[in-house]
Amino acid sequence: MNFKKNDLVEVTIEDCGVNGEGIGKVDGYTLFVKGAIMGDVVNARITKPTKNYAYARVENIITESKDRVAATCPVASSCGGCQIQEMSYKAQLEFKRNKVFNNITRIGGITDFKIHDTIGMDNPFRYRNKSQYPVGLDKNGEIVMGFYAGRTHSIIPCDDCVIGDEINKDILNIVKSFMKENNITPYDETTGKGLVRHVLIRKGFKTGEIMVCLVINGKNLPNKEKLVESLLKITGMTSISININTENTNVILGQRVIDLYGEGYITDYIGLVKFHISPLSFYQVNPIQTHILYGKALEYAALTGKEIVWDLYCGVGTISLFLAKLAGKVYGVEIIPEAIADAKNNAKINNIGNAEFFVGKAEEVLPDFYAREQEKGNHMTADVIVVDPPRKGCDEKLLWTIIKMQPKRVVYVSCDSATLARDLKFLCGNGYRVVEVQPVDMFPHGVHVECVVLMSR
Numbered sequence: 001m002n003f004k005k006n007d008l009v010e011v012t013i014e015d016c017g018v019n020g021e022g023i024g025k026v027d028g029y030t031l032f033v034k035g036a037i038m039g040d041v042v043n044a045r046i047t048k049p050t051k052n053y054a055y056a057r058v059e060n061i062i063t064e065s066k067d068r069v070a071a072t073c074p075v076a077s078s079c080g081g082c083q084i085q086e087m088s089y090k091a092q093l094e095f096k097r098n099k100v101f102n103n104i105t106r107i108g109g110i111t112d113f114k115i116h117d118t119i120g121m122d123n124p125f126r127y128r129n130k131s132q133y134p135v136g137l138d139k140n141g142e143i144v145m146g147f148y149a150g151r152t153h154s155i156i157p158c159d160d161c162v163i164g165d166e167i168n169k170d171i172l173n174i175v176k177s178f179m180k181e182n183n184i185t186p187y188d189e190t191t192g193k194g195l196v197r198h199v200l201i202r203k204g205f206k207t208g209e210i211m212v213c214l215v216i217n218g219k220n221l222p223n224k225e226k227l228v229e230s231l232l233k234i235t236g237m238t239s240i241s242i243n244i245n246t247e248n249t250n251v252i253l254g255q256r257v258i259d260l261y262g263e264g265y266i267t268d269y270i271g272l273v274k275f276h277i278s279p280l281s282f283y284q285v286n287p288i289q290t291h292i293l294y295g296k297a298l299e300y301a302a303l304t305g306k307e308i309v310w311d312l313y314c315g316v317g318t319i320s321l322f323l324a325k326l327a328g329k330v331y332g333v334e335i336i337p338e339a340i341a342d343a344k345n346n347a348k349i350n351n352i353g354n355a356e357f358f359v360g361k362a363e364e365v366l367p368d369f370y371a372r373e374q375e376k377g378n379h380m381t382a383d384v385i386v387v388d389p390p391r392k393g394c395d396e397k398l399l400w401t402i403i404k405m406q407p408k409r410v411v412y413v414s415c416d417s418a419t420l421a422r423d424l425k426f427l428c429g430n431g432y433r434v435v436e437v438q439p440v441d442m443f444p445h446g447v448h449v450e451c452v453v454l455m456s457r
């Protein structure tokens, strides 16, 4: 069947796509329907037809899915942040478990394993400890802060995002008043003029410490002491800074930070491990679920205090430090030098002396280590290897080295179950088996799902 633009089609939604769109089929022809959720029967208006599939949006709902709920956030459908707020939370968790299960069985070809229900949040709102609000002008020339509409750069005004902290609203109001009173203009992407680009806010949920960083298109913020004075009225304000970004780019932060108040960082904890977080450092955005995810990784590692553990793609060392408390020795490997500097500092402030960190590609550092030991006549082994790669998964060269090292257990933390499945298949073809899989919901109302997998030899 071939549809034309603007055709109206009735379709039953059977799946959810990578951007939260509903997926349905009409005579074998696939439709990606914006605004529809699994279980809906809708009339969809075709927006972009191609030979084998088409994009469409909901014109009207004929029968509502039993899983449909009203979105909590008034801008849920236009803001690019939450793709599946109109799906009940229970259905979101089931969808995520199914996605992981289907990928492992279909792509991985693995059938004999245990998969648990997705661990969700008791309250799936207000969970983000970090928010970055773009600043701009609306049609009437008023300063607005909010979010980019999905796949565009026009700002949807929103100063109280329901997955962010309630304090953000007060902070944004202070920044807005400060800008108005001091004639400070927002940055305009099209002309490259104007000063304030973004407001970055981070909060330590355990400590209550708050950081505000204004990203500016310039070297100086006029009357900055007035901004500091107003922001300090907020309880918990610990770090105020500006970040210089004068490039014509989509990247939010520049490299240089100037502290206006405080030591340049806030402190937070995941479990008992303490972290210093600066405007530029990486830190998981959902600390409650991070604790659960890494707690599972630790449980799967089953450490007794003697083990040698490698934590590959270690970032700022979150998992490494979690493991170090119960291991003999932990080696962390990460490609970004600043993250390793943070990891080393995090080890120090936690008095952890049995963690060592290396900068480099996991698929180079580990094989090189292995080869050097081999030359010395040693067979390098590890008791447990943990990997937490980015979406593209692990490099095959790394997987080969893991296989040669023969750890008793491999703990795979994944943010993309398709590449996870590919890598599990590879390890399963070379002496490992998947024991259990635990999906954890780190991003309620978003389509991404994280999971942790235990493999044994």
Ligand code: SAH
Binding pocket: 282, 312, 313, 314, 315, 316, 317, 318, 319, 333, 334, 335, 336, 339, 360, 361, 362, 363, 388, 389, 390
């Ligand atoms: N476990 C980490 C987060 C992992 S996110 C934490 O808790 O902080 C994935 C990390 O892999 C990122 O920090 C990224 O910089 C890093 N990375 C990406 N490619 C890499 C590679 N080839 N080798 C090592 N690290 C890599």
